[in-house]
Amino acid sequence: MDPTPLTVRYFAGARAAAGRAEERTPAGRSLNDLTADLARRHGDRLAAVLRVASFLVNGVTCHDREAPLPGGATIDVLPPFAGG
Template structure:
């Protein structure tokens, strides 16, 4: 299992700040998160996924025990 932490609009769409999900690669995790929280679909496409501080691409594995941060784009200056 991994811990997924949602931030800003991603947390609002998911309806939770964090949860435990099975480990997998970036593409499988994105699909799983949208299945669990359909409202994440349009937001997740614009989000960065970071596993223990490192960007996760679709084929990158996210091992059990990792923390995956779901970060929507931030505006500011």
């Protein structure tokens, strides 16, 4: 397993809820584990966004939230957008 940290990028309402555009976080876990950790660290507002967000892993929609995320991956957090 690649220990290179993950890059999490927040867009739109996720950026506002997280209070940042991007952060690095340890690798070696699933998307479900990652989102639980992010919700714990950033609070209820981000937790609510994460429950309805879509996620891209290295630009590809993530369908298996239990699969280990590859080290060095970029995770995009995409909340629902108005009108779409």
